[in-house]
Amino acid sequence: xxxLETRLLDRGPSAAAAPKTELPSHKWTMLIDLDKxxxxxxxxxxxxxxxxxxxxxxREVIRGHxxxxxxxxxxxxxxxxxxxxxxxPMLCQxxxxxxxxxxxxVYASVHSERENLNLQVYNRCVGTRFCGNNCPYRARQFxxxxxxFEGPITEMLNPDVTVRSGGVMEKCTFCVQRIRRVEExxxxxxxxxxxxxxxxACAQTCPTSAIVFGDRSDPQSQxxxxxxxxxxxxxxxxxxxxxxxxxxxxxxxxGGAG
Amino acid sequence: MTEKIxxxxxxxxxxxxxxxxxxAGCTSPRRWVVLExxxxxxxxxxxGVATWxxxxxxxxxxxxxxxxxxxxxxxxxxxxxxxxPLNRGKLCARGQAGLQMLYHPxxxxxxxxxxxxxxxxxxxxxxNEGINRLFQALEKAGPAVAxxxxxxxxxxxxxxxxxxxxxxxxxxxxIYDLYTELGGYRMLAQAMGQVYGRAALPAYRLAEADVxxxxxxxxxxxxxxxxxxxxxxxxxxxxxxxxxxxxVHFEPRQSSTAVTADDYVAIAPGSEGLVAGAxxxxxxxxxxxxxxxxxxxxxxxxxxxxDQAARESGIPLEALQRWARRxxxxxxxxAIPGGALAGSSNGMLAARAIxxxxxxxxxxxxxxxxxxxxxxxxxxSLNTFADVQSLIARMRAGEVxxxxxxxxxxxxxxxxxxxxxxxxxxxxxxVSFGPIVDxxxxxxxxxxxxxxxxESFGYEVVSPDxxxxxxxxxxxxxxxxxxxxxxxDVLLTVARGIPAAAAAMPWGDEVDYLNQMVAGLPEAAYPAxxxxxxxxxFQQHGGWWPxxxxxxxxxxxxxxxxxxQRAAFDGNETDYPYFLHVYPSVLLSDGxxxxxxxxxxxxxxxxxxxWQSWVELHPATAGRLEIRDGDLLRVTSPHGEIVAAAYVTxxxxxxxxxxxxxxxxxxxxxxxxxxxxxxxQLLGAALTDEGGGLRWNGVRVxxxxxxxxxxxxxxxxxxxxxxxxxxx
Numbered sequence: 001x002x003x004l005e006t007r008l009l010d011r012g013p014s015a016a017a018a019p020k021t022e023l024p025s026h027k028w029t030m031l032i033d034l035d036k037x038x039x040x041x042x043x044x045x046x047x048x049x050x051x052x053x054x055x056x057x058x059r060e061v062i063r064g065h066x067x068x069x070x071x072x073x074x075x076x077x078x079x080x081x082x083x084x085x086x087x088x089p090m091l092c093q094x095x096x097x098x099x100x101x102x103x104x105x106v107y108a109s110v111h112s113e114r115e116n117l118n119l120q121v122y123n124r125c126v127g128t129r130f131c132g133n134n135c136p137y138r139a140r141q142f143x144x145x146x147x148x149f150e151g152p153i154t155e156m157l158n159p160d161v162t163v164r165s166g167g168v169m170e171k172c173t174f175c176v177q178r179i180r181r182v183e184e185x186x187x188x189x190x191x192x193x194x195x196x197x198x199x200x201a202c203a204q205t206c207p208t209s210a211i212v213f214g215d216r217s218d219p220q221s222q223x224x225x226x227x228x229x230x231x232x233x234x235x236x237x238x239x240x241x242x243x244x245x246x247x248x249x250x251x252x253x254x255g256g257a258g
Numbered sequence: 259m260t261e262k263i264x265x266x267x268x269x270x271x272x273x274x275x276x277x278x279x280x281x282a283g284c285t286s287p288r289r290w291v292v293l294e295x296x297x298x299x300x301x302x303x304x305x306g307v308a309t310w311x312x313x314x315x316x317x318x319x320x321x322x323x324x325x326x327x328x329x330x331x332x333x334x335x336x337x338x339x340x341x342x343p344l345n346r347g348k349l350c351a352r353g354q355a356g357l358q359m360l361y362h363p364x365x366x367x368x369x370x371x372x373x374x375x376x377x378x379x380x381x382x383x384x385x386n387e388g389i390n391r392l393f394q395a396l397e398k399a400g401p402a403v404a405x406x407x408x409x410x411x412x413x414x415x416x417x418x419x420x421x422x423x424x425x426x427x428x429x430x431x432x433i434y435d436l437y438t439e440l441g442g443y444r445m446l447a448q449a450m451g452q453v454y455g456r457a458a459l460p461a462y463r464l465a466e467a468d469v470x471x472x473x474x475x476x477x478x479x480x481x482x483x484x485x486x487x488x489x490x491x492x493x494x495x496x497x498x499x500x501x502x503x504x505x506v507h508f509e510p511r512q513s514s515t516a517v518t519a520d521d522y523v524a525i526a527p528g529s530e531g532l533v534a535g536a537x538x539x540x541x542x543x544x545x546x547x548x549x550x551x552x553x554x555x556x557x558x559x560x561x562x563x564x565d566q567a568a569r570e571s572g573i574p575l576e577a578l579q580r581w582a583r584r585x586x587x588x589x590x591x592x593a594i595p596g597g598a599l600a601g602s603s604n605g606m607l608a609a610r611a612i613x614x615x616x617x618x619x620x621x622x623x624x625x626x627x628x629x630x631x632x633x634x635x636x637x638x639s640l641n642t643f644a645d646v647q648s649l650i651a652r653m654r655a656g657e658v659x660x661x662x663x664x665x666x667x668x669x670x671x672x673x674x675x676x677x678x679x680x681x682x683x684x685x686x687x688x689v690s691f692g693p694i695v696d697x698x699x700x701x702x703x704x705x706x707x708x709x710x711x712x713e714s715f716g717y718e719v720v721s722p723d724x725x726x727x728x729x730x731x732x733x734x735x736x737x738x739x740x741x742x743x744x745x746x747d748v749l750l751t752v753a754r755g756i757p758a759a760a761a762a763m764p765w766g767d768e769v770d771y772l773n774q775m776v777a778g779l780p781e782a783a784y785p786a787x788x789x790x791x792x793x794x795x796f797q798q799h800g801g802w803w804p805x806x807x808x809x810x811x812x813x814x815x816x817x818x819x820x821x822x823q824r825a826a827f828d829g830n831e832t833d834y835p836y837f838l839h840v841y842p843s844v845l846l847s848d849g850x851x852x853x854x855x856x857x858x859x860x861x862x863x864x865x866x867x868x869w870q871s872w873v874e875l876h877p878a879t880a881g882r883l884e885i886r887d888g889d890l891l892r893v894t895s896p897h898g899e900i901v902a903a904a905y906v907t908x909x910x911x912x913x914x915x916x917x918x919x920x921x922x923x924x925x926x927x928x929x930x931x932x933x934x935x936x937x938x939q940l941l942g943a944a945l946t947d948e949g950g951g952l953r954w955n956g957v958r959v960x961x962x963x964x965x966x967x968x969x970x971x972x973x974x975x976x977x978x979x980x981x982x983x984x985x986x
Contacts, residue, residue, distance in 0.1 A: 035502075036492050038478040039514040039863035041845060042485075045354040045856055049335055055859030058869035058933075061971040071973060072863050074517075076908060081524075083908040085517045085864065150928075151363025152739055153855075155332045159306075204337055207348040207488025208495070251520070 023183055024192065025114040027216040027244070028174055029223045030203075032089055034250040035231075036210035039072045039087035043202035043211065050175060050201035052157050052164075054147030067141045069172040070202055086250065089211070091202075092139040092172035093235065093243030094118045100131035100140065108169070115179070116216075116244055120171055127167040136236050140171045174213075175200035195221040216244075303330060312339050312800030314718050314730040316711035317352040317359075318847060319409035319438060320483040321718040321728075323800040324349060324356070326735040333357055333712060333736050338485070339800045343728050344720050345485040351845055353485065355856035359710045360739060362853065364927035365693050366707035367740040375688075375701050378925075385743055388706050392660075393752045395687045396426070399659035404649060405431035408666030409438045409640060410850075412716035412732055414772060415664070417636035418749045418763065425759035432649045434641045436671035436848035436938065439952055440840070440919060441481055442600030442609075444640040448949045449595070449609035450626040453617065455816050460595075460613075460623035461486075461722035464503070465493035467621070468588035471537075471581070472507045473530040473612050475596030478515040479844045482722050491518075504588075506581060508533055509598070511839050511874065511916045512909030514863050521581075524911045527837040528825025528956065529571035530599055531608025533578070534615055535560045535822030536567035540582035541618065547586025551618055555586075558614040560822045570824055572911075591619040601840070601955025602825035606948040611820045622815065624725040631804075633727060634778045637719040644950030646676070647943070653681035660687045664708065664745060669697035670849060670923065670936065673952075675897055675943035691745050694853055696926045708745040713738045715746070715768050717775065717801075729779065730801040744768055780804065827956045828942055829896045834958035836879070838895060839916040840937050846920030852930035853923075862918070865905050866973035871921035871934025872905040875961070876912040880904065883961060890966040893917070895959045897942040900935040903968050915959060 047053060047070045056067050070091040076083045098118050100109045108124035109131045111117075132140040146166035149157065157163060160177040164170045182198045195214050203211035214223035231249040303309060308327045315322045315336075323342025327335040336356050340347035369388030370380035383391075396403060403426060405419045411433070419431045438444065443459055451457030459482060464470055477487040494503040507519035508530060516522040525533060538559035545552045568575040585591045593615035599605040616622055646668075652658050654677070661682070672678045679701060682688060688702035699705050708714070716732035746768030753759035765771040776796045777789040783805040786792040796802055827837065842848050844863060851857040861868045873891055885891065889904045893915070902917060910916055922936025944953045 033496075035495050038488060038491065038518045040478060040484065040488065041351040041860055041863055042349060042354055042488075044860050045351040046349070048856055048860070049354055049357060055855040057859075058971045061859070061868050061973075062969045064975075066859075066861070066868065066971075066973055068860070068973075071861070072866075074863060074866055074974065081908070084522065085512055085909055087514075087517060087863065152361040153358060153363060155361045155739070156334055156357040158334045159329050159332075201335075204347075205349045205354060207345075207350060207485045208492030209348075209489075210492065 023114070023187065025217070026193075027116045028094070028179070028198075029116075029214060029216040029227075030094075030174070030200075030245045031212040031223050031226055031248065032245065033210045033212070033248040034086070034088065035248060036208040037087050037089060038208060039074065040207065041072060042205045042207060043070050043089060044068055044072065046201040046205040047172070049156065050158055050161070051173070052161050053170075054149070060144070065142075065144050067143075069141065069170070088235075088247070089202075090137060090139065090235070091245065092118060093137050093241065093245045094174060096242035096244065097240060099134040099136065099239075099241060103130040103134050104128070105130070117174060117176065119176075120169065120173070122162055122164050122168050122170065125168045127169065129169060132169055136239055136241065140169050143168050143170065303328075305330060311733065311735040312731070312798065313712065313735055314412075314716070314732040314800070315349070315353045315356060316410050316412065316732070317356055317851070318480075319443070319721070320344065320485070321720040321730040322349065322353060322483070322485055323730055324353065325800070326712065328735065331736065333360060342730070342800055343726060343803050344483060344724065344730070346489050348485050348489055350485045350488070351860065352847060352851055352857065355851070355854050356712065358854040358856050359693075360712045360736070362694060362927060364695070364853070365710070365740045366695065366705060366742065369707065370705040372703055372705075375703065378695075378700055380695075380705070385741075388704060389748055389751055391704055392689055392706065392748070393755050395660045396752060397756060401427040402657055402659035403428040403662070404652065404658045404660070405662045405664070406649065406666060406668060407431050407433045407664045408435035409433060409443070409638065410435075411638065411665040412711075412714070413635065413637045413718050414716045414768065414775070415746055416638045418746050418768070418771070419662070419664070420636065421762045422749055422753055422759050425753070425762040426756065432641045432645055433638050434643065434646045435666040436919065437842060437850070438640055439600065439643065439954065440597055440842045440848060442595075442597035442605070443482070444642055445600035445605050445946070445949050445951050446595060446609060447640070449606055449613060450623070452606075452818055453610060453613045453815050454622060454626045456626045458626045459722045461625040461724045462592050462594050462623045463724065464490035464592060466497065467494055467503050467590045467592045468501075469585055469591040470494070470503060470505045471585060471591070471593045471615065472505065472515060472519070473534065473594060473596055473608070474509045474598035475594040476513045476515050476841065477594060477596070478518060479513055480842045480847060481597050486722075486724060504584070509596075510837065510911050510914045511841070512864065513841065514844060516909075517864075523573050523577070526570060526572045526824075526911070527839060527914055528602045528604065528827070530595075531604055531611045531822045532562070532567045532824055533571050533573065534593065534608065534611035535562050535820060536564050536571070536578055537582045537585060538611065538614055538618065538820065539564050540579055541586045544579070544582070546583050548589070551586045554618045558617065558820050560611065560820045562822050567822070585615065585619065588619070590621060592616060592621050593619075598841070598955055600951050601946070601953060603947050603953055603956050604823055604825045605946050605951060607821055607823065610818060611822050614820045617815045625721070625723045630723070630727045631780065633719065633729060633780070635717065635719055635729065635775055637721075642950035643952035644945060646672070650676060650678055650681045653685050656684050658685050660689065661685045662689050662691070663698055663702065664691040667692075667696045667698050667849070667926075669701055671938060673897065673938055673941040673943050675941075677943075693742060694927045697924055700925055706745070706748055707740070707742040709734075709738055709742045712736060713742070714744055715772055717772065726804060726806065728801060728803045731796050733797045746771070776802070825956055827958050828944065829958035831958070834895065834960045835913075836959050836961065837914040838940060838957045838959045839910070839914050840941070840954055841916060841918055843918040843920035846918070849920045849923065849926075849936070852920055852933070853927040855929050858929050858933075861973040864909060865907065867905065867971055868973070869933060869971050871902055871918065872970075873902045873961070874905050874907050874910050874916040876910050876914075877906055877908060878912045879915070879961075880906040883963065885961075885963060886967075888967050888970045890964045890968060892962045892964050893940060893959050894962070895940040895957045897957065898939040900937065900939050901964060902935045903970060905970065915961065
């Protein structure tokens with residue numbers, strides 16, 4: 001019997017005196033350095049594969065029903081011939097004051113205080129789309145139809161992640177299945193999580209390492225070390241949503257940490 | 259008589275009995291029943307626990323290492339191999355989409371025979387018959403055999419094809435595809451040969467550079483190894499002590515590399531060489547920069563009028579002077595010649611002029627400046643378009659009885675003027691090894707589908723190599739999904755019947771061959787003593803690379819001359835007012851990615867369009883011709899015409915229109931078929947001035963509205979930007 005199994009069995013009422021095995025709390029935070037983002041879309045494809053996000057047809061994309069948990073937004077800056085494009089990867093900002101949560105009539109959009117995550121419970125969702133309507137980042141994606149994976153493409157679905165059915169809202173989860181896995185590994189080995197152990201799919205593949213992920217409550221983590229610089233900003237900060245995704249403005253360096 | 263057993267005890271016992279044993283009853287004596295699963299999973303597979311295998315990505319020719327996550331025997335995710343010296347744990351969008359190559363619903367199961375070429379009416383045959391047909395044709399053809407391959411063919415397969423051809427006295431395989439043509443692989447290697455005396459694909463180290471000047475090199479999108487350049491670029495932006503490198507990009511269109519640059523200049527198409535020449539002239543004449551730079555520049559700078567060069571390239575003179583100073587004064591300054599040069603008439607001249615900047619700053623690229631050790635392995639060398647033309651001439655003259663086509667799609671990738679399809683009619687047997695029916699397979703008689711790269715063995719000598727040689731290993735990570743057969747094994751089977759070939763290819767199968775090759779490799783970075791261990795570690799680590807050694811002395815550049823001139827273009831200015839800028843799509847590359855929904859359905863970074871093809875034009879052009887987004891335009895060049903939807907963007911010069919390669923397939927599976935248009939149809943088959951390349955970057959076009967309009971499948975909304983309404 002593995003140590004994990006022992007611990008799980010010991011959680012019964014008769015084992016009240018057993019040591020507490022509650023999972024520790026985290027402040028999962030993402031940092032995106034726009035000085036390094038090249039708009040290459042590797043994160044987008046990695047996310048699709050990791051999270052079983054369906055690819056929508058041309059017709060659906062034309063209707064505005066394209067479905068991506070992370071997307072590269074391209075903006076134009078400047079006037080006339082001096083106009084230059086800039087890239088901004090956009091995903092669920094995992095707000096601490098999330099506008100999507102209070103509007104859900106069935107508590108499908110709920111907050112995990114322990115992990116600082118914004119959860120979406122698919123089998124509670126009844127598809128009112130209030131949350132999507134209330135999200136200022138347009139981070140939530142609605143399944144207008146059941147996803148279609150043709151032929152053996154179903155073989156590549158990640159068994160750790162549910163395939164969402166039609167009529168259900170979905171969004172970036174900060175790769176919660178990976179968070180669970182590393183937490184359980186750490187629990188079994190009886191040690192705290194290490195910084196850099198938890199890497200979401202987008203950050204893992206990012207060629208320039210523009211995306212950094214970690215636990216802000218650990219002052220030694222890379223995320224905590226890099227927060228608070230002059231280039232830091234949050235998207236639509238003035239709305240008071242308190243996102244847990246931070247961006248670093250392009251055109252500068254914070255030196256050495258990257 | 260039952261013994262009381264609590265639920266908790268039951269659980270405990272159940273868990274103790276593990277998965278295969280179950281407590282059957284509580285009578286005495288206790289009996290245990292061992293449950294046998296209906297299907298016995300392979301021993302290394304445990305439900306819920308992932309297994310990882312290392313192999314090599316074959317979505318582009320670079321050869322990045324990947325590790326594949328398997329759950330219960332299914333490949334569910336690809337990641338970069340963190341040990342691999344090329345990509346260091348990272349992967350691009352195309353690499354990430356590789357699993358759909360493996361599980362593509364339109365992959366062929368078993369060989370196909372087509373009685374009438376182009377009919378698309380295939381009949382299934384079994385493997386014995388397929389291989390027999392190939393064997394009989396080869397036996398009859400003698401030396402009249404040709405192989406047309408692409409750069410993603412793995413090096414082991416190239417070796418087997420080469421041995422087969424050499425054994426029957428046929429000319430060596432021709433390796434050519436649109437991807438390496440648009441990336442300028444062959445031309446850049448030729449230019450490096452002229453400058454450094456070693457013709458290899460250059461690899462520029464950017465991580466510690468102060469200043470990088472990129473001349474049309476889309477090195478963060480598609481060029482040579484976008485993943486490795488991404489890794490270099492990330493380090494370049496945050497160097498120790500807060501240092502941040504400066505990137506200046508010259509290109510007629512804003513690509514994703516242009517967007518990430520600090521300074522971007524929309525230079526006139528074909529003027530890259532002029533700009534580099536002018537920078538050299540300014541450094542030489544102004545005595546600029548660190549000691550020795552100006553002297554070095556004086557020996558190389560072409561004689562040109564800087565004022566005129568500034569005018570012709572569309573860069574203000576002050577800007578040129580500022581950048582020349584910046585380049586000359588930077589300790590580590592790198593100039594990158596891009597793939598777009600390869601298609602210009604003056605491409606080689608321009609590449610030499612740009613490389614001269616590196617000679618001045620003393621930053622010769624890795625990969626060409628040291629002599630690599632001899633690994634005893636065969637590796638592909640790419641052919642020029644001129645070589646393809648001579649293959650076509652041989653076909654037309656009836657000198658080719660059997661044509662074998664692997665990893666390339668000439669019916670889609672070659673301009674019509676090359677006459678490939680006409681020449682194909684003179685070849686009695688055309689064999690395609692494509693895993694999906696593509697445009698070329700439609701014009702073949704026999705299809706012997708190869709396995710996808712995640713089901714195959716092989717090796718690839720990594721190119722570009724960033725300073726140390728790397729051999730990337732390829733191994734099957736899943737049991738084959740379809741009834742495809744490894745082309746290497748097919749060749750070895752066929753060779754057994756041809757006496758000369760049997761002697762040259764004495765291996766039972768391709769694994770035999772690989773084992774022998776790997777056993778000959780020198781000492782690797784990881785310990786391995788016996789030949790068996792060597793082979794196992796080769797596959798486990800994902801390849802062979804030596805431990806980091808002290809840098810070998812760099813080769814000295816050879817004497818060479820720099821001349822600068824503007825490129826020539828087909829078509830006059832009145833009939834064809836716009837320059838055509840062709841570029842490989844970041845997602846679909848040269849079109850091979852078009853078969854995958856993951857790459858079709860993800861929006862292009864600059865236009866945010868998915869599933870479609872488009873013509874990028876400047877708002878001024880659009881205003882003059884009254885064109886809106888989604889208007890179907892007839893684009894005409896002296897060589898052909900296509901119809902494509904307009905996309906109005908400020909990120910392009912007013913005198914230029916840009917069309918990405920990749921769409922416009924008639925075949926290549928359900929996701930690629932009948933989507934957009936193929937820009938290659940606008941190109942001629944003329945050669946560049948030097949080096950025998952295809953002049954794909956030297957065409958002018960005219961635009962006309964067709965009166966029809968389509969809705970653009972874009973992620974962005976243009977309401978209030980360039981459009982009144984999104985779509986109708």
